[in-house]
Amino acid sequence: MSSPLYVKEGKAINQAKGSLLIAKGIPGVQYGEIVDVKLTNGEIRQGQAIDVSKDAIVVQVFGGVSEVDLAGCSVRYKGETLKLPVSIDILGRIFNGMGKPIDGGPEVVAEDYLNVNGEPINPAARMPPAEFIETGISSIDGLNALVRGQKLPIFSGSGLPHNQITAQILKQAAVRGASEKFVIVFGAIGVSYNDADFFIKNLGETGAMARAVAFINTASDPVIERISTPKLALTAAEYLAWNHGMHTLVILTDMTNYCEALRELSAMRDEIPSRRGYPGYMYTDLAGIYERAGRISGREGSVTIMPILTMPDDDITHPIPDLTGYITEGQIVVSRELQRKGIYPPIDVFLSLSRMMKEGIGENKTREDHNNVFMQLYAAYAEGSYLREISTIIGAEALSDRDKIYLSAADRFESEFLLQGEDERRTVEETLDIGWKLFADLPEEDLKLIREEYIKKYLPKYKDEKKV
Amino acid sequence: MGKIWRITGPVIVAEGMRGSQVNEVVEIGSEGLVGEIISLDSDRAVIQAHEDTLGLQAGEEVRGTGSILTAELGPGIVGAIYDGLQKSLTALMANGDVFLRRGVKSFALPRDKKWQFTPTVKVGDKVSEGTIIGTVPETGLIVHKIMIPQGISGTIKKISEGQFTVVEPVALVEQDGETKEIIMMQKWPIKKPRPYKKRLPTTRLLVTGMRILDYMFPLALGGKAAIPGGFGTGKTVTQQQLVRWSQTQINIYVGCGERGNEMADVLYSFKELKDPNSGRLLAEKEVFLANTSNMPVVAREASIFVGITLAEYFRDMGYDVLLVADSTSRWAEAMREIGGRLEEMPGEEGFPAYMGSRLSSFYERAGQVECIGSPDRMGSVTIVGAVSPPGADFSEPVTQNTLRIVDALYALDTSLANKRHFPAISWLQSYSLYVDSVKEWWSKIAPDWAEIRASALRILQLEAELEEIVRLVGPEALPERDKLTLMVARMLREDFLMQSAYHPVDTYTTPQRAQLMVKTIMRFNTLAQQLIESGGTINELRQSPIVPRISRMKDIPNEDFEQRVKELTNDMETGLIPQKGGVR
Numbered sequence A: 001m002s003s004p005l006y007v008k009e010g011k012a013i014n015q016a017k018g019s020l021l022i023a024k025g026i027p028g029v030q031y032g033e034i035v036d037v038k039l040t041n042g043e044i045r046q047g048q049a050i051d052v053s054k055d056a057i058v059v060q061v062f063g064g065v066s067e068v069d070l071a072g073c074s075v076r077y078k079g080e081t082l083k084l085p086v087s088i089d090i091l092g093r094i095f096n097g098m099g100k101p102i103d104g105g106p107e108v109v110a111e112d113y114l115n116v117n118g119e120p121i122n123p124a125a126r127m128p129p130a131e132f133i134e135t136g137i138s139s140i141d142g143l144n145a146l147v148r149g150q151k152l153p154i155f156s157g158s159g160l161p162h163n164q165i166t167a168q169i170l171k172q173a174a175v176r177g178a179s180e181k182f183v184i185v186f187g188a189i190g191v192s193y194n195d196a197d198f199f200i201k202n203l204g205e206t207g208a209m210a211r212a213v214a215f216i217n218t219a220s221d222p223v224i225e226r227i228s229t230p231k232l233a234l235t236a237a238e239y240l241a242w243n244h245g246m247h248t249l250v251i252l253t254d255m256t257n258y259c260e261a262l263r264e265l266s267a268m269r270d271e272i273p274s275r276r277g278y279p280g281y282m283y284t285d286l287a288g289i290y291e292r293a294g295r296i297s298g299r300e301g302s303v304t305i306m307p308i309l310t311m312p313d314d315d316i317t318h319p320i321p322d323l324t325g326y327i328t329e330g331q332i333v334v335s336r337e338l339q340r341k342g343i344y345p346p347i348d349v350f351l352s353l354s355r356m357m358k359e360g361i362g363e364n365k366t367r368e369d370h371n372n373v374f375m376q377l378y379a380a381y382a383e384g385s386y387l388r389e390i391s392t393i394i395g396a397e398a399l400s401d402r403d404k405i406y407l408s409a410a411d412r413f414e415s416e417f418l419l420q421g422e423d424e425r426r427t428v429e430e431t432l433d434i435g436w437k438l439f440a441d442l443p444e445e446d447l448k449l450i451r452e453e454y455i456k457k458y459l460p461k462y463k464d465e466k467k468v
Numbered sequence B: 001m002g003k004i005w006r007i008t009g010p011v012i013v014a015e016g017m018r019g020s021q022v023n024e025v026v027e028i029g030s031e032g033l034v035g036e037i038i039s040l041d042s043d044r045a046v047i048q049a050h051e052d053t054l055g056l057q058a059g060e061e062v063r064g065t066g067s068i069l070t071a072e073l074g075p076g077i078v079g080a081i082y083d084g085l086q087k088s089l090t091a092l093m094a095n096g097d098v099f100l101r102r103g104v105k106s107f108a109l110p111r112d113k114k115w116q117f118t119p120t121v122k123v124g125d126k127v128s129e130g131t132i133i134g135t136v137p138e139t140g141l142i143v144h145k146i147m148i149p150q151g152i153s154g155t156i157k158k159i160s161e162g163q164f165t166v167v168e169p170v171a172l173v174e175q176d177g178e179t180k181e182i183i184m185m186q187k188w189p190i191k192k193p194r195p196y197k198k199r200l201p202t203t204r205l206l207v208t209g210m211r212i213l214d215y216m217f218p219l220a221l222g223g224k225a226a227i228p229g230g231f232g233t234g235k236t237v238t239q240q241q242l243v244r245w246s247q248t249q250i251n252i253y254v255g256c257g258e259r260g261n262e263m264a265d266v267l268y269s270f271k272e273l274k275d276p277n278s279g280r281l282l283a284e285k286e287v288f289l290a291n292t293s294n295m296p297v298v299a300r301e302a303s304i305f306v307g308i309t310l311a312e313y314f315r316d317m318g319y320d321v322l323l324v325a326d327s328t329s330r331w332a333e334a335m336r337e338i339g340g341r342l343e344e345m346p347g348e349e350g351f352p353a354y355m356g357s358r359l360s361s362f363y364e365r366a367g368q369v370e371c372i373g374s375p376d377r378m379g380s381v382t383i384v385g386a387v388s389p390p391g392a393d394f395s396e397p398v399t400q401n402t403l404r405i406v407d408a409l410y411a412l413d414t415s416l417a418n419k420r421h422f423p424a425i426s427w428l429q430s431y432s433l434y435v436d437s438v439k440e441w442w443s444k445i446a447p448d449w450a451e452i453r454a455s456a457l458r459i460l461q462l463e464a465e466l467e468e469i470v471r472l473v474g475p476e477a478l479p480e481r482d483k484l485t486l487m488v489a490r491m492l493r494e495d496f497l498m499q500s501a502y503h504p505v506d507t508y509t510t511p512q513r514a515q516l517m518v519k520t521i522m523r524f525n526t527l528a529q530q531l532i533e534s535g536g537t538i539n540e541l542r543q544s545p546i547v548p549r550i551s552r553m554k555d556i557p558n559e560d561f562e563q564r565v566k567e568l569t570n571d572m573e574t575g576l577i578p579q580k581g582g583v584r
């Protein structure tokens, strides 16, 4: 197999308008393929064939059609959609958003060329994700557990510590009792050079870079490559997972930039926009990326995706987080309010959710009482937060003694359960035990979401501690 | 045979298509991608492709198949996992297709499998469309009834007993001097409702085992309901619960534009779940259609219509069928995407103007009917559709159009879900128009159901009103009576309405048990009111050991339930009366 060169060229350009270029029909151009537009002055711009017919092809030129003249310019195409050259040697390497090495190393000697859009996994071939990944972070492990094969995004806002949280997860994440091949695939989409550097350095420092692949598209790189970067990253991850049996964790940051690029390209095509100018197919487009996560029965590896996105105006109902939340298996939401209170990691557990949690926790996986502790913590924190809201109006003194207990439980939940150090790695047992410590302060008859046998087994120790 | 003239996304224009018909299925390109003609203009056809068109070129071949999009009906459906076009995903899996290549084909009904056919009519019997001529034990739970297909009526000339594939003749029918072969498989155009004799009123409760449905907002067999809710509010889990525990004979789960892992989750859970009545695997009464969000967009529409066609087919055998569709919004979005490519005039938020009528052409296929053909029988199709409103805002077009059609609404509330109150079905916003029609059904179990239901809902309503005062003055400033209302409302919410799908006992509640649970709480309310009227305080009530016992009702295993609740009620009657030293 060889990398196809640009094989054909069409010269009859009829129209150039906005970012679109209409050329006379060229047989062999494929719908959706990436083409090169060569200007008279020799400059080359990339474009995509977005409408192909016998009479004409419409090419969307990334970077616009300024300086394009109809006579001297030409369209060169391969007759094939974007492919990524792969081999096991991609490990440890850094590529750009078109899959070209940018680490100074040689081109990858390809063992195969893979279509970057992948193919949907047969739903009947999927295995439900069920292996708990211990991140060492209480608010995740205890209340919104991550499992292998899941797609769990981080919804954040500008200036919030999503990078630190992600770095902490990358450093600490481990599957209990497992020592299989674990690799990281990193995709940076339209991020600042500093942000990209932060992760690469981090991977380097922890020695993880040798077991990582990175695809970097910084803010100054072409917009169209924002679209291909996550697809390249996932193609690499799938290759490592399904061909080499590796457990891959794909970090994609910042998917908001991907969505903005999608909107920009759609607007240039004069497509009818859906909510707030984003194209109506954004759901399907994002699903094409995130649905690549999973496990397959009979295969060793897995693809776990953790995308990061910043919510415009911290608004979770904005189409980007909204559509993402409709696709991913939950979300970890970073809160500005908790950040202001000095809580790290400032994870809003009410807005956060892990839909795959129940399969990954419990006896033989984490601990038998995990689900009950999780539910009771939510109930208690919800009650305390509600009372906190009321007490801001009526004053805490006006509350009953029972309500005061819940009020302080909410504070302790934040300062003892949520709060932890950037380098602090808690086992899931430690996390659950903090829960029990908080329960010891609550009226025992209120622990109605916990099975009585667990109360008997776990509570006395903390009740006794309290007495001492 | 024609050639591709133009490709834009899922829309293809082909030339040289004279002689084709609108809605005809075509095969496109060397991979044979499936598409459907949506309009014809002299020799040009506009085609919507049901598979990804990336990489197609102008000039590639387009071949007509001469038939419109149909579903294959016959033994082999129950327990199957299909994609949106009814390709068998399990068959593909058996061929090693772990990934779905475009253009890959597989039959819906296996052609080589032999089924045991037992005739129920004999030579000389008159038969017509819908007449049951024999049965096949399809699974341990389902007897498949073989019916005379459309357009055939006459006299049985020959009928055989034995092992047959779905394409081998099992009977011969003489019609107007002609002899027609009857095979077990029939095909039906998916967008055409299957006929019935007449519609019947929907008066039987669809027992789902979910307390907030069965007791508060009942759904009738043959009814239609919608579950709108933002992401993470419980649409999928609710629908999964419905296909797990509903007291229907066939359940059809349509995963339309949703998650693959969820699909895997539900499929896996069915490998173990047993029918409590028969002890057989529940999968023996289920059909799954999986057209996940990364599978072709255009096939989302087909998945919904294939699903409803299968549902009607089993209805025609005389079965009660439940179809859940997760999510109808993804289908509406597919309509919007195609409409946009066809440069149709967009309506509200870009959706095509016909979106509402398409949705109703789906929901209108629900109902309880008298089936055609002999013997006389009754069947029903119940539809429950999930709606995924952007930003959880119910004023958007898909939700609004759906609400005009359905008769029951289960409104999911994001703030309940955030607090992990599940099912997060809002008791204030939800409604059911079946309350009156299932009253008689309920009265056989609980003559006082309607009153108790109404008073429980009233307490919850009162709570919402009191809540506004609480926010101003705090809970302690309320009079004791109101504090009691809040206390009982909380019991209703947390100890009755809240129901975990993952708790082995709590996951399914019989109507009888639900009735006992509410009755106990309402009895507590009455006794507590009396107590307070004679000078008792809410603090005394809060200390009462009765209260935690009420909250633990959910955990009591079914076999002990009646006894334990009787004890609880007795203790309540003697303990919650004014006495020295507070309540016991």
Ligand SMILES: Nc1ncnc2c1ncn2[C@@H]1O[C@H](COP(=O)(O)OP(=O)(O)O)[C@@H](O)[C@H]1O
Pocket (backbone or CB within 6 Å): A353, A354, A355, A356, B229, B230, B231, B232, B233, B234, B235, B236, B237, B238, B422, B423, B424, B499, B500, B501, B502
């Ligand atoms: N009845 C229920 N019992 C327990 N947990 C539930 C229930 N309904 C929903 N959940 C929880 O809420 C999460 C989201 O529910 P899901 O049905 O996937 O939401 P949606 O389909 O509306 O996005 C689930 O993963 C589960 O944790």
Ligand SMILES: [Mg+2]
Pocket (backbone or CB within 6 Å): B235, B236, B237, B258, B326
């Ligand atoms: Mg869902």
